[in-house]
Amino acid sequence: MLRQLGKMTPMPWHCARDFNKVLYNSKKLGGLxxxxxxxxxxxxxxxxxxxxxxxxxxxxxxxxx
Incomplete structure (x- = not known):
C-alpha cells in the first residue's frame, strides 16, 4: 500500500503514526x-x-x- 501511495504523486509526502511493524529486532521491546x-x-x-x-x-x- 505504501508503494502505491508513493507512486500517486512526485511531490514529497509524509506518513505519521505507528505501523505496528518493527524495522529491526534490536528496536523491539519484549515479545517474540x-x-x-x-x-x-x-x-x-x-x-x-x-x-x-x-x-x-x-x-x-x-x-x-
Whole structure:
C-alpha cells in the first residue's frame, strides 16, 4: 500500500503514526523475535517510498491507552 501511495504523486509526502511493524529486532521491546523476511519487506517498502523512521521511543500516549 505504501508503494502505491508513493507512486500517486512526485511531490514529497509524509506518513505519521505507528505501523505496528518493527524495522529491526534490536528496536523491539519484549515479545517474540520477528522474522527477518517480514522486517526486510517493511524496510524495502519504506526505502522505495523514501520514507524514514524518525526514531520515536516510548509507549502509547495516555489518550491511546
Amino acid at each position: 523475535i520477528k522474522e527477518d523476511e517480514c522486517m526486510k519487506a517493511f524496510q524495502e517498502a519504506l526505502e522505495s517510498c523514501n520514507l524514514h523512521d524518525l526514531g520515536f521511543v516510548g509507549g502509547p500516549s495516555p489518550v491511546e491507552q
